[in-house]
Amino acid sequence: MNQTADIKRKRGRPPKTENADFRDTRETLITVGLSVLTEKGYSSTGIDEILRKAGVPKGSFYHYFDNKEAFGRILIEAYGRYFARKFDRWFEDRALTPLQRLEAFVEDAKTGMARFEYRRGCLIGNLGQEMTALPEGFRVLLQDVFTDWECRTAGVLREAQQAGEISKDLKCDQMAHFFWIGWEGAVLRAKLDQSPEPLDRFAQGFLSLLRGS
Amino acid sequence: MNQTADIKRKRGRPPKTENADFRDTRETLITVGLSVLTEKGYSSTGIDEILRKAGVPKGSFYHYFDNKEAFGRILIEAYGRYFARKFDRWFEDRALTPLQRLEAFVEDAKTGMARFEYRRGCLIGNLGQEMTALPEGFRVLLQDVFTDWECRTAGVLREAQQAGEISKDLKCDQMAHFFWIGWEGAVLRAKLDQSPEPLDRFAQGFLSLLRGS
């Protein structure tokens, strides 16, 4: 059922020369945490489930993280970084026009959601939705991630202006903001419908808006 | 702290002529349930919290509802109906042009979110987001609500076409679908930012798209 699991762990301080067989326990917890939280969010996910899937005993968790909240903060940061890398990959591909890069990102997202049968969404969107049930300090972290993503998106839109793909009259910051507002809705809906169609529908509408037609 | 609460409930079968002081217990539970679930969603809300806020003892809950899942189904239906009424109110107001009716709906939503300090979002969006943590049967209920809302929205767009406000070339069903995909994202973001700005930004973008400019 689960690929990460059940390697016999030795108790006590590990030998210095080790780290052979299995990835660092901490990294494993983060990876598994991301996969579970992108699926079910923060509140309805229990530590136990993450530990079970990671094949890590409970005691270890509280060795590596102060508590669930601290773990959550680290997941938000890790997820933000993961996407920043994705953007660098797509948004700076000179083989494509700026608008094609945006389309490539959309295709990549579709592929990603399909791979997990539309069960996993966006961690930031998930957590934003449950904001009122979350530690208040999460709010600014989530907002910062959106700010970062919107900046990067605005950048590619400006390049599209310079390349003459879209009108110079468009306010790129506002358009990037619009994109991320709606895109999170599209991810949500794709999860509900278990289909890529909402992602396509929103992306297509957004591009029409850019092209002013 | 809480307006609904703490009216001394009489034990036992109620007199036939009654229903004077407080609303029916069942109705109270539904009302309170809606307010809590629009805020925190399904998974992270416990029955006890609803009972406490409603001032209703636990024994009553299981008298009126089979279990939490059955209660959730009833809340989805009640919320769907509540919004259907809202649409009837705004979308059939002949004093406004069709597009103005859409704008009136947006204003109403802004007012509604502001009233609760942007803590409450859309029940259907909330539950859609946590779909993977929900009883599988909820999926079709949520989809049906969106289908209904999109139909009503498509209707007002067709009226806008007939009134010459927007191009006859627009596919109203698709545009209504686009609206609801993005609008749920806007509600999510308004909750995160505790601001009406995402609602305005999305609505304004959507209207530009309709007007083709």
Next chain:
DNA sequence: CTCAATTTAGACCGATCGTCTATTTAATTA
């Protein structure tokens, strides 16, 4: 060979969910 550092083991408490029985009050029936 101690002692500190690092990690695992799992006990523990409180909260949540759903059930169940007892109790209270009103309506119905005879």
Next chain:
DNA sequence: TAATTAAATAGACGATCGGTCTAAATTGAG
């Protein structure tokens, strides 16, 4: 009007789970 039935509340209970915390095990350092 007494007995019975219907309708609702009271709240104890067990099972389970989530989060925390302490004890134990293992290794490295002096």
